[in-house]
Amino acid sequence: MIRLRARLLVSAIVLTIFAVPPLIAEMNVDGMIKYRQNVMKSLAGHVGAIDRLVRGQVPLMDQLDMHATAARDISQTITTLFPANSIPPEAEFAGATVATEALASIAEKPEEFKKAAQETVDATEELVKVVQTGNKQQLPLAFKRVGESCKGCHKDFREKKE
Numbered sequence: 001m002i003r004l005r006a007r008l009l010v011s012a013i014v015l016t017i018f019a020v021p022p023l024i025a026e027m028n029v030d031g032m033i034k035y036r037q038n039v040m041k042s043l044a045g046h047v048g049a050i051d052r053l054v055r056g057q058v059p060l061m062d063q064l065d066m067h068a069t070a071a072r073d074i075s076q077t078i079t080t081l082f083p084a085n086s087i088p089p090e091a092e093f094a095g096a097t098v099a100t101e102a103l104a105s106i107a108e109k110p111e112e113f114k115k116a117a118q119e120t121v122d123a124t125e126e127l128v129k130v131v132q133t134g135n136k137q138q139l140p141l142a143f144k145r146v147g148e149s150c151k152g153c154h155k156d157f158r159e160k161k162e
Contacts, residue, residue: 027083027085027086029085029086029091029094029095029096029098030095030096030097030098032083032085032086033086033091033096033098033100033102034098035081036081036082036086036100036102037100039074039077039081040081042070042074043071043074043075046067046068046070046071046074047067047071047146047147047150049063049067050064050067050068050071050127050143050146051143051147053067054139054140054143064131065128065131065132068124068127068128068131069128071124071127071146072121072124072125072127072128075117075120075121075124076121078117078120078121078153079113079114079117082102082106082107082113084107086100086102087100087102087103087104087106087107088100088102088103088104089104090107101158101159101161102157102158102159103156103157103158103159105156105157106157109156112156113153113156113157116149116152116153116156116157117153119149119152119153120146120149120150120153122149123142123145123146123148123149124146124149126142126145127142127143127145127146129142130142
């Protein structure tokens with residue numbers, strides 16, 4: 001009886017593995033663009049929340065570490081969010097119908113893009129350290145560096161907003 005249950009369990013696991021769609025599938029360009037936009041909006045949301053906390057507009061400083069950590073974690077994924085077929089003009093050739101603010105310069109200047117993204121990672125990591133040490137004097141400067149790193153990347157790699 002135990003062997004039968006074990007065989008059934010193994011069979012169920014094997015069938016599940018082969019019946020489930022593969023985790024690594026062909027990229028849906030529109031899906032990738034929308035995913036990237038959602039992730040970047042979440043980064044902007046955490047940075048916006050940090051801004052309100054640093055400015056003293058809300059009394060929830062106990063949530064500062066959570067937002068700083070989330071911003072750092074998200075920033076570490078930035079370079080993965082821009083596969084070649086999701087950046088203009090390749091995105092259009094790949095069938096994209098979703099508008100993107102990403103510029104072709106991401107693909108044209110990959111080292112500069114990686115460097116700009118790394119500046120955001122470094123700035124958010126420094127912010128997390130400042131938050132966790134409780135150094136309130138360094139907090140505004142550390143947060144300012146995060147904002148500058150975001151703007152630096154947007155300047156060269158994102159379409160200008162009107």
